[in-house]
Amino acid sequence: MSTKRIMKEYGECVADTPEGMKINFDENKITKWEVLLDGPDQSVYALPEVLSVSVRQGGHFKLEISFPPEYPFKPPVVSFKTKIYHPNVSNDDKGSMCLGLLRAEEWKPPNKVVAVLRLIQTLLIEPNPDDAIEPSIANDYKENYKEFEKTAKEWVKRYAK
Amino acid sequence: MLPLFHPLMQRLDSDFDIDQDDVGFESQDKDIIPAKHAYEVDFTVYSPEEIQGHQDKQIAEVSNILGQPPEATAILLRHARWNKERLIDQYMEKTDEVLERAGLGDTADAHPPRLERIPGFVCDICCEDDADLDTFAMICGHRFCVDCYKQYLQTKIKNEGEAARIRCPGDGCNRIVDSKSLDLLVSANLKDRYQELLTRTYVDDKDHLRWCPAPNCVYAVDCRIKDKDLMRIVPTVHCECSHFFCFGCSLNDHQPAPCSLVKKWLKKCEDDSETANWISANTKECPKCHSTIEKNGGCNHMTCRKCRNEFCWMCMGVWSEHGTSWYNCNRFEEKSGHEARDAQARSRQSLERYLHYYNRYANHEQSAKLDKDIFLKTEKKMTQLQNTTGMSWIEVQFLDSASQALQQCRQTLKWTYAFAYYLARNNLTEIFEDNQKDLEMAVENLSEMFEKPIDQLQGLKVEMMDKTAYCTKRRIILLDDTAQNLKEGKSLVRSLVLVTCTNQPLGQWKFNVTLP
Incomplete structure (x- = not known):
């Protein structure tokens, strides 16, 4: 069991949490992390209007990161608990993400969760339509960006407030 | 060498002495020149x-x-x-x-x-x-x-x-x-x-190597057939583990049908497109709201439950135009219903054609499964025969060969129907169908004998051996002939049946579908 490794990674994450993220960590269940993530300002996932000064601008997304028993020899599993209109997040109740580092054949054991978190942030700013899990959304993104932006923003308003 | 007493076979044999190398059972010169048929490919396990x-x-x-x-x-x-x-x-x-x-x-x-x-x-x-x-x-x-x-x-x-x-x-x-x-x-x-x-x-x-797909089999087969030749050649190979499979697609042996036809056929059988076909053959659409209606009795005066449109089931025309002869549609020449009826007839015909081939295909598949059961019983029968009649193990082997021949022939027959479904009619089709019929008859004859009670089996030994040899021979003829035509378009007339038709020009197989 990789307790030592996960604890250490948590420590590192706390010391150096990427901006706009909050990790909820339960010591009784260290293999499931809840991550609260604000849609980055540069992305379409930021809430369009400032509600009040104290409220952060971005849409609020809840993610779950679970560590398989084989961790770190298998990559962690990321799932969006908040619906999001994004070519790389599956549009179902799983909200799964499966690209780059998160693929078993790409993942190397020394890779860290913090890199995964940064990858997610980068993807929110710049989706990767060529490696999409939702081809129709990817198509929208590539061919009809205006429409994509509209839907994505609508979803943020509807689901990610 | 097996004794051959079948009357039909004797006739065939005496007619065509030149075809000795074509008949697929042991002949004396086998050791010198191994028989190589048009449907066989070179391979190594x-x-x-x-x-x-x-x-x-x-x-x-x-x-x-x-x-x-x-x-x-x-x-x-x-x-x-x-x-x-x-x-x-x-x-x-x-x-x-x-x-x-x-x-x-x-x-x-x-x-x-x-x-x-x-x-x-x-x-x-x-x-x-x-x-x-x-x-x-x-x-x-x-x-x-x-x-x-x-x-x-x-x-x-x-x-x-x-x-x-x-x-x-x-x-x-x-x-x-x-x-x-x-x-x-x-x-x-x-x-x-x-x-x-x-x-x-x-x-x-390696392109020319392929694992045998049989469960737990550890062998690989080497065969130098190119992908582009798969339309003309059906490369069935025989693994050391006794499994016959197609080198082109790894499916079970599907001679004489080429891989692409097999794929098409399996897809067709799997698709529910045939359900749609059934619907169009057995139902009609309301001419107004296009709801699908199945008529299961009653008179021709239809009232659509959905849109309340009243029409005649026979001519599909509006009911009010029917005048007084309500229960006897006399508007058959009317143009409004004509096209609808034509489409209906075409669909029905194509369905029936498909079902003709599909039923026979499925029947052989089913029978082959039953034959598998028989195969298991065969071993029991063989032991029993040895016990009750004092025949030696080698003497009861004829049951085993009969069972194997049945399996193989049914497999071939099954695919002849898928093959035939895609054949456009020409003079070759008839020859093909004759070959198919001969093989089918031979197979059913043998199959029937196979189910006889044990005490009769000993007496049937010679006849069964004949029939087994005959089935195998018919299968080889059919495969050889088909493969030859497939391979060359113009056939070197080698098969026994084909010789009788040499006065007809022999063309290429024509398929009613376009293949890659």
Whole structure:
């Protein structure tokens, strides 16, 4: 069991949490992390209007990161608990993400969760339509960006407030 | 040589002496010239040891040319997907690049891999830092504790089935783990699996090699049929494990139908497009709202339940135009209903055609399954025969051959129906259908005999042997003839039945579908 490794990674994450993220960590269940993530300002996932000064601008997304028993020899599993209109997040109740580092054949054991978190942030700013899990959304993104932006923003308003 | 007493066969034989090599049972000159029919292809079956041998030989050969140690050569070859010529060319041209890409950069003075203890080392994977931690790194310097390294390799080999192209666990490192390092790190029970996977990649990477798809079979088959020839040749091969399969698509033997037809046919049978066909043959649409209606009795005066439209089932015309002859549609020549009726008839015809072939195809498939059961019973029968009649084991073998012949013939017959479904009618189709009919009759005759009670079987031995031989012969004739036509378009007339038709021009098989 990789307790030592996960604890250490948590420590590192706390010391150096990427901006706009909050990790909820339960010591009784260290293999499931809840991550609260604000849609980055540069992305379409930021809430369009400032509600009040104290409220952060971005849409609020809840993610779950679970560590398989084989961790770190298998990559962690990321799932969006908040619906999001994004070519790389599956549009179902799983909200799964499966690209780059998160693929078993790409993942190397020394890779860290913090890199995964940064990858997610980068993807929110710049989706990767060529490696999409939702081809129709990817198509929208590539061919009809205006429409994509509209839907994505609508979803943020509807689901990610 | 089997005795042949079947009257029809005698007739055929006496008519066509020239076809001796065509009839597929042992003839005296078999040892000199093995019979080769148009439907047969050349192939070789290899055992895992032989495949290993091939690899070793190629590795040794290339190792000499490149001046690299065998371990490195093996990695290079696997990386180049066993394309030896290309590897050598590229290696000569840009050695460093080739080595780098295969994960072998700077190995010139190969340090033998070994475990080391490094003071102050912290494993980046498990975060352990014990002073007596054994560690390992390849020449790339990505060092981890030996347990993590082992665990990594085990995950790759066991769970992910990787072997030839496992990369260094280091972040971003593309160096491939060489076999010496693996030898050092991988436990004995995993090594077998590793070797097996390595052998697998060799076969998978070679176009002319294919694993036998039978469950638990360890053999591979070598056959030099090109993909583009699959339209003209149906390369059935016979594995050492006794499984017959198609080298082109790995499905069970489907001669005489070519792979592409088989694929089409299976798709067709699987699709519910035929359900749609049924609907269009058995139902009509309301001419107004287009709801689908099945008429299961009653008069021709239809009132659509959905839109309340009233129409005549016979002519599909509006009911109010029917005048007084309400229960007897006399508007048959009316144009409004004409097209609807035509479409209906065409659909019905195409459905019936499909069902004709499908039912026969399915019937043989079903019968072949039943024959499998019989095959199991055969063994029991054989033992019983030996006990009750005192016949020796060798004397009851005729049941076994009969059973096998049945299996094979039914398999062929099954596919003749799929084949025929796609054939456009010409003079060849008739010959084909005659062949098909002859084989089918022979098979049913034998099948019937096979089910006789045990006490009668002994008396039927000679007759059964005849019938078995006859079935086999009919099958060969059919396959040979079909394959010949398929292969050449214009046939060298070899089959017995075809000789009787030489006055007709023989053309290519024509299919009513377009094939790739």
